[in-house]
Amino acid sequence: MGDFYIQYEYWFAAVQLVLAMFGMGATLTADDFRDVLREPKAVTFGTAIQLLMVPLIAWAFISLSGVAGGLAAGIALVAAIPGGTTSNIFTYMARGNVPLSISVTGITTLACLLTTPLILTLLITEYLPGSFRMPAAQIIRDIAFTLLLPLLLGMAFLRALPRLAPGVSKWSIRISLFVILLIVIGSASAGRLDIGAFGAQNVLWVLLLLLILAVAGWLAPRLLGLSRADSTAIEMELVVRNINLGVLLKASIFPVVPGGDNRLGDLVLFTMLLYGALQLLTAAALIALRRRA
Numbered sequence: 001m002g003d004f005y006i007q008y009e010y011w012f013a014a015v016q017l018v019l020a021m022f023g024m025g026a027t028l029t030a031d032d033f034r035d036v037l038r039e040p041k042a043v044t045f046g047t048a049i050q051l052l053m054v055p056l057i058a059w060a061f062i063s064l065s066g067v068a069g070g071l072a073a074g075i076a077l078v079a080a081i082p083g084g085t086t087s088n089i090f091t092y093m094a095r096g097n098v099p100l101s102i103s104v105t106g107i108t109t110l111a112c113l114l115t116t117p118l119i120l121t122l123l124i125t126e127y128l129p130g131s132f133r134m135p136a137a138q139i140i141r142d143i144a145f146t147l148l149l150p151l152l153l154g155m156a157f158l159r160a161l162p163r164l165a166p167g168v169s170k171w172s173i174r175i176s177l178f179v180i181l182l183i184v185i186g187s188a189s190a191g192r193l194d195i196g197a198f199g200a201q202n203v204l205w206v207l208l209l210l211l212i213l214a215v216a217g218w219l220a221p222r223l224l225g226l227s228r229a230d231s232t233a234i235e236m237e238l239v240v241r242n243i244n245l246g247v248l249l250k251a252s253i254f255p256v257v258p259g260g261d262n263r264l265g266d267l268v269l270f271t272m273l274l275y276g277a278l279q280l281l282t283a284a285a286l287i288a289l290r291r292r293a
Contacts, residue, residue, distance in 0.1 A: 004186070009183075009186070009251045009255075009256055010248070010251040010252060010255065012179060012182060012183050012186065012251075013183065013244070013247045013248035013250075013251050014142075014146050014248055015179055016176050016179035016180055016183065016244055016247075016248075017146045017147065017150075017176075017244045017245060017248050018146050018150045019150075019172045019173070019175050019176035019179065020084070020085055020172070020173060020176035020244055021085070021146070021147055021148075021150035021151045021154065022150040022151070022153055022154040022157075022169075022172050023085070023154065023168075023169045023170070023171075023172030023173035023176065024084075024085040024088070024151060024154060024169070024173070025150060025151040025152060025153060025154020025155045025156075025157070025158070026154040026155070026157050026158045026165045026166075026168055026169035026172065027154075027158070027165070027166075027169050028102065028106075028151075028154070028155050028158070029155065029158065029159070030155075041224075041226075042097070042100050042226055042227075042230040042233075042234070043100065043103050043104060043107070045220075045221065045224050045226065045234070046100065046103075046104040046221075046230075046233070046234045046237060047104055047107050047108060047111070049216075049217075049220055049221075049234060049237075049238060050082060050083070050104060050108045050237060050238065051108060051111060051115055053216065053220065053238075054079050054213065054238065055079045055080065055119045055122075055123065057079070057212060057213065057216060058075055058076060058078070058079030058123060058209075059079075059122075059123055061075065061208075061209055061212065062075055062076070062123065062124075065205060065208075067202075067205055069264060069267060070263065070264045070265070070266065070267020070268045070270075070271065071202050071205060071206075071267055071271055072123075072124055073124045073254075073264070073267070073268045073271075074206075074250075074267060074268040074269075074270070074271025074272055074275075075123075075205075075206075075209060075271065076119065076120055076123035076124040077120065077246045077249060077250065077268065077271075077272060078209070078241050078243075078246065078271070078272065078275050079119060079123065080112070080115070080116045080119040080120050080123070081112065081116065081241050081242045081243075081245045081246050081249070082105060082108035082109050082111075082112050082241075082242055082245075083101075083104065083105045083108065083236070083237040083238075083240055083241060083242060084105065084109075084240070084241070084242030084243075084244060084245065085105075085173065086240050086242075086283075087101060087105060087236045087237050087239075087240035088101045088102050088105060090236045090240055090283045090286075090287060091232060091233045091236045091237075093287045093291075094232050094236065094286060094287040094290035094291065095229065095232065095290055095291060096229050096230075096231075096232030096233040096235075096236060096290070097227075097229040097230050097232070097233040098233070100229075100230055100233040100234075101233040101236060101237060104233070104234070104237050105237065108237075109147055109148065109151070109242075110148065112143055112147075112245075113140050113143050113144060113148070114140075116139055116143065116249070117139045117140065120139075120253075138252055139249060139252065139253070142248055142249060142252050143245070146245075146248060147245060154169070154172075176244070180244070183247060184273065187269060187273070198267065198270045198274075202267075202271075203274065206271060206274050206275055206278065207278060209275070210239070210275060210278050210279060210282060213238055213239055214235075214238075214239050214282055214286075216238060217234065217235035217236075217237075217238030217239050218231075218235055220234070220238075221234045221235065228293070232286075232290050235286065236283065236286070239279055239282055239283060239286070240279050240283055241275065241276075241279065243272055243273070243275065243276035243279070246272045246276075247269070247272055247273070250265065250268050250269050250272060253268075254268055254269075
């Protein structure tokens with residue numbers, strides 16, 4: 001399993017992301033995005049927080065903590081990717097403003113065509129080998145063909161076959177979750193998810209980053225005077241990142257070289273998957289707190 005996964009790591013990540021985004025698209029119509037016009041304040045602040053504040057937090061975190069190499073690259077990836085379908089689901093469960101969550105996700109997903117390679121270049125170039133060149137064009141292609149195109153196709157499917165769309169969406173997302181499990185199993189069997197090699201201190205750094213984002217996600221919308229429902233939506237967008245996209249970009253930017261030195265890429269992957277696991281636990285706690293409130 002380990003050798004097979006290493007050979008096809010990129011395609012595992014691509015298939016998972018395409019299924020997830022198609023499933024999300026099959027639940028959306030153009031009407032879902034009209035809130036961009038109805039609630040310009042919340043949408044504008046939510047988008048700015050995602051595209052500006054999160055990268056600034058990551059930059060300050062990397063600079064002040066002194067982390068470098070694969071851990072710094074993994075943190076930069078966390079900051080450079082938008083929220084995803086999971087943030088919309090968690091917003092619903094926490095009784096937040098779901099249309100706002102969907103709108104911010106949609107806008108930041110479109111924007112990440114340009115912002116993701118820019119953020120990565122600004123944050124991590126100095127921590128990578130001198131011969132490394134950020135594959136910006138490839139990142140843009142990956143985002144366009146595995147994120148935006150499946151989303152649009154899912155929306156078109158809903159419009160053409162509205163009765164079939166809910167079932168197709170449900171199974172697309174379920175299969176995408178199964179592929180995530182295969183990615184974890186494949187990475188573990190290839191010896192790339194070694195927490196001992198990753199180090200307890202690095203685990204604490206990732207946890208600290210998550211806690212900082214959670215505090216910022218709670219504080220920023222309230223300082224801006226947004227409602228409880230709007231604040232909950234933006235909080236989830238800030239904390240819950242599209243780790244699926246991060247795994248795909250990792251496979252694209254740091255491909256596995258059979259028999260080569262893959263330590264940098266392995267650290268990036270472990271950082272992404274660890275953050276993904278921790279964000280689920282954090283989101284569950286936030287949902288419980290918001291539902292009680």
